[in-house]
Amino acid sequence: MTEPATSPPAPAVRQTIALVDDDRNILTTVSIALQAEGFATRVYSDGETALKALLDNPPDLAVFDIKMPRMDGLELLRQLRARSALPVIFLTSKDEEPDEALGLALGADDYIAKPFSQRLLIARIRAILRRSELPRVELGTADTGEDSETIRRGRLEMDPQRHQVLWDGEPVSLTVTEFLILEALASRPGVIKSRNQLMDAAYSDDVFVDDRTIDSHIKRLRRKFRAVDTGFGAIETLYGAGYSFTDG
Known part of the structure; x- marks a missing residue:
């Protein structure tokens, strides 16, 4: 045969x-x-x-x-x-x-x-x-809803698998770098993330960037969210320390 x-x-x-x-x-x-x-x-x-x-x-x-x-x-x-x-x-x-x-x-x-x-x-x-x-790392099931991969923090909703972001139900288009920085902040609301920590979240070990790069991405993140909500203030600057996300 x-x-x-x-x-x-x-x-x-x-x-x-x-x-x-x-x-x-x-x-x-x-x-x-x-x-x-x-x-x-x-x-x-x-x-x-x-x-x-x-x-x-x-x-x-x-x-x-x-x-x-x-x-x-x-x-x-x-x-x-x-x-x-x-x-x-x-x-x-x-x-x-x-x-x-x-x-x-x-x-x-x-x-x-x-x-x-x-x-x-x-x-x-x-x-x-x-x-x-890269597949996204699960951030836990607490207050993330039925889908463990979806991040929900107050008015923010992030779907890492689909690279989608919503604020009050309105879509916000982010680049890969912006998404990863926001994800790092939103994964632990209220926790201050230094610029070095945000660099580690958004860039691989073989890529060096300086503080200006992270600050520029944060400014653009804020601008994009304020385009759908002029009162957006969820990303806070802690001068000399870094940035944090508040879901209040």
Whole structure:
């Protein structure tokens, strides 16, 4: 009796990284490096072309430069964030500190200063993709409702499995980094979380960020919640200590 034929396993779906930069050398070298690491890549040389493509056919993550013709990286990020929570890393020069702060305030997940090593960029990409894919750790069943994965804290409801956030029943769109920071705060209401603790919650061990990065994400979190509730004040600043979440 002949053995039934078996189908070969389906090839793994490659994650796609979009690169947006007017420097053809960077597009070519980074694209080759990412493909060697198993990623698929798409490249765009200006912000206007990239915006339409990122919205019509979203990749898993985008990396783009700030200084570009037609539409610079900051305006691209601004318009993208109005319609998408796509993870974004942006590239900046070492002397462009105001652009770094503005990019984080607009909702970038991370930034890397030029000149950069491809190894560092790939590590940052992998770190952000891991954060968006890791199964969430259960925070306990007390006051979380019937679904143990859903976090309910007063007027806040978070569903880590679906990456959904509601405030008074109204949806709030968060990036991966913003979601993880809020989750760390909401998991223990009233407990002060230092900036280092929030960094640990939102970033992997192989990624270093400074205080300004966390502060920028907190500011953007508040702005997003105040867009649906002008009186939002659940994220409190404890000067010199960190931040806490109150569900009162």
